[in-house]
Amino acid sequence: MSDILHDIKTFFADLGLHLELGIKKSNLGACTGEWIAPEEERKLVSINPSSGEPIASIIQADDAAYEKVMTAAAAAFSTWRMVPAPQRGEIVRELGNELRVFKEPLGRLVSLEMGKIHSEGLGEVQEMIDMCDFAVGLSRQLYGPTMMSERSRHRMYEQWHPLGVVGVVTAFNFPVAVWAWNAALAAVCGDTTVWKPSSDTPLTAVAVQHICNRVMKRHDLTGVFNLVIGPGRTVGERMINDPRVPLVSFTGSTAMGRHVAEATSRRFGRSILELGGNNAIIVTADADLDLAVRAILFAAVGTAGQRCTSLRRLFLHESIADQVVGRLLKAYPSITIGDPLEKGVLMGPLVNQDAVDAYVAALEAIRAQGGEILYGGGRIQRPGFFVEPTIVRAPPELAMAREETFAPILYVFEYTSLDEAIAMHNSVDQGLSSAIFTESLRAAERFLSHEGSDCGIANVNIGTSGAEIGGAFGGEKETGGGREAGSDAWKAYMRRQTCTINWGGELPLAQGVKFELE
Numbered sequence: 001m002s003d004i005l006h007d008i009k010t011f012f013a014d015l016g017l018h019l020e021l022g023i024k025k026s027n028l029g030a031c032t033g034e035w036i037a038p039e040e041e042r043k044l045v046s047i048n049p050s051s052g053e054p055i056a057s058i059i060q061a062d063d064a065a066y067e068k069v070m071t072a073a074a075a076a077f078s079t080w081r082m083v084p085a086p087q088r089g090e091i092v093r094e095l096g097n098e099l100r101v102f103k104e105p106l107g108r109l110v111s112l113e114m115g116k117i118h119s120e121g122l123g124e125v126q127e128m129i130d131m132c133d134f135a136v137g138l139s140r141q142l143y144g145p146t147m148m149s150e151r152s153r154h155r156m157y158e159q160w161h162p163l164g165v166v167g168v169v170t171a172f173n174f175p176v177a178v179w180a181w182n183a184a185l186a187a188v189c190g191d192t193t194v195w196k197p198s199s200d201t202p203l204t205a206v207a208v209q210h211i212c213n214r215v216m217k218r219h220d221l222t223g224v225f226n227l228v229i230g231p232g233r234t235v236g237e238r239m240i241n242d243p244r245v246p247l248v249s250f251t252g253s254t255a256m257g258r259h260v261a262e263a264t265s266r267r268f269g270r271s272i273l274e275l276g277g278n279n280a281i282i283v284t285a286d287a288d289l290d291l292a293v294r295a296i297l298f299a300a301v302g303t304a305g306q307r308c309t310s311l312r313r314l315f316l317h318e319s320i321a322d323q324v325v326g327r328l329l330k331a332y333p334s335i336t337i338g339d340p341l342e343k344g345v346l347m348g349p350l351v352n353q354d355a356v357d358a359y360v361a362a363l364e365a366i367r368a369q370g371g372e373i374l375y376g377g378g379r380i381q382r383p384g385f386f387v388e389p390t391i392v393r394a395p396p397e398l399a400m401a402r403e404e405t406f407a408p409i410l411y412v413f414e415y416t417s418l419d420e421a422i423a424m425h426n427s428v429d430q431g432l433s434s435a436i437f438t439e440s441l442r443a444a445e446r447f448l449s450h451e452g453s454d455c456g457i458a459n460v461n462i463g464t465s466g467a468e469i470g471g472a473f474g475g476e477k478e479t480g481g482g483r484e485a486g487s488d489a490w491k492a493y494m495r496r497q498t499c500t501i502n503w504g505g506e507l508p509l510a511q512g513v514k515f516e517l518e
């Protein structure tokens with residue numbers, strides 16, 4: 001326990017922060033640039049999933065703190081939107097640079113609090129940096145097109161305006177990167193953000209807010225990047241129903257996303273939904289199996305199966321099924337499981353006891369439904385929330401394989417024809433990430449065609465997880481349809497305006513309509 005506290009104190013000291021850590025002392029969970037003390041002290045304890053022991057606690061935002069944060073964010077919007085976009089980009093550039101300075105300690109903190117291995121923790125911070133860089137370039141490219149008007153001496157074009165306060169609700173599994181996907185884009189688009197992170201990962205959020213504050217202080221700005229930490233059922237609920245928030249970007253489970261969609265659309269607010277996945281890989285008879293097995297391992301076991309893009313379903317052509325399963329059964333025992341900050345460890349813990357219980361319950365259901373456990377299938381008896389990576393031979397009708405269990409459980413199916421594999425692949429409610437391993441041009445193109453994968457992400461000879469930020473990220477069906485990060489995802493953070501200017505002396509109407517007094 002004292003080692004852990006010592007570690008986290010060192011992390012924060014590396015960040016140049018003077019946070020009070022420890023169970024008895026408290027950090028604040030609401031910030032607009034200035035930290036806000038709530039009227040009511042409700043403590044949230046952050047637990048180290050590798051040991052089950054507390055790391056530190058923060059004081060959550062209450063209603064009054066929420067109100068202060070939202071008021072500040074709304075006020076800041078009216079000035080921030082007037083800063084020219086390339087200048088907003090310069091500030092985001094500084095944020096990226098500050099994240100470069102703190103990449104190592106912030107990455108370690110991500111691993112400590114969330115449980116992903118050190119290189120993935122660092123990767124998450126790198127993703128934040130990449131997003132900042134992307135947003136800087138974007139700040140000079142918030143283009144709208146010009147259209148040809150059907151009327152003489154008329155000009156028509158589209159332009160994009162800042163939207164307002166963006167509510168960013170994030171999941172535990174990408175505790176900092178998903179914030180950056182949203183906040184970096186929103187900032188160059190002229191919006192302010194209020195971030196409600198997962199209650200499983202409050203310390204990483206506090207650290208990121210401190211990093212933002214350092215940058216914004218230099219420019220004498222507050223209220224652009226804001227934080228409210230508190231329970232979903234109170235703070236989250238207020239945010240999704242708040243008419244001052246024209247856009248809620250929500251990352252989390254499909255069940256919660258459905259509720260967010262209903263709440264925001266009831267008030268004609270918008271939402272970006274990044275929800276659950278049930279991702280699959282198809283391996284054809286001619287696939288490069290060395291490549292496929294390596295990709296399957298990372299996608300199924302990496303982050304202990306706690307990525308939205310984690311591989312959950314594997315469709316193997318019947319001619320190579322035994323060979324691939326054999327190789328996986330050989331590889332799984334050599335995966336080192338343990339403290340994610342220790343060298344050589346490839347799989348850390350699940351995030352909390354609830355996640356372990358969900359894993360255990362899923363395995364009971366799998367057995368009852370006729371799934372055969374080929375490897376793993378139990379919790380690991382050691383402190384913390386560790387489970388075995390698990391391989392299940394699945395009959396085609398296995399109901400559990402239709403659900404997202406947020407744990408390292410891989411369902412293996414066999415298929416005979418590509419048509420059959422694609423049909424099974426697309427038969428679930430979720431539509432996030434997908435991949436095919438094949439050496440056949442026809443099979444690859446078929447998979448990528450509109451007769452192929454129905455997911456938002458479709459890869460060839462690459463696993464389902466580990467997307468780059470340059471593309472738009474998101475999924476279809478019950479994954480929610482949202483798009484974040486690269487490409488033109490920025491458009492969701494702005495409002496579109498179509499403008500027509502008559503610079504002639506006539507007033508012609510569109511479609512040749514005549515409306516003239518006799």
Ligand code: NAD
Pocket residue numbers: 169170171172173174196197198199231232233234235236237240251252253254256257259260273274275276277307308309404406432474475479
């Ligand atoms: P979760 O749905 O339990 O929580 C997500 C967030 O919603 C948390 O911040 C939580 O506090 C908040 N919340 C809870 N109740 C709320 C309410 N009433 N109003 C507003 N907010 C509320 O999800 P989780 O367990 O943190 O994360 C795992 C899930 O997230 C998985 O389903 C995973 O697939 C999904 N996910 C999706 C993506 C994606 O890009 N598609 C990325 C990461 C995670």
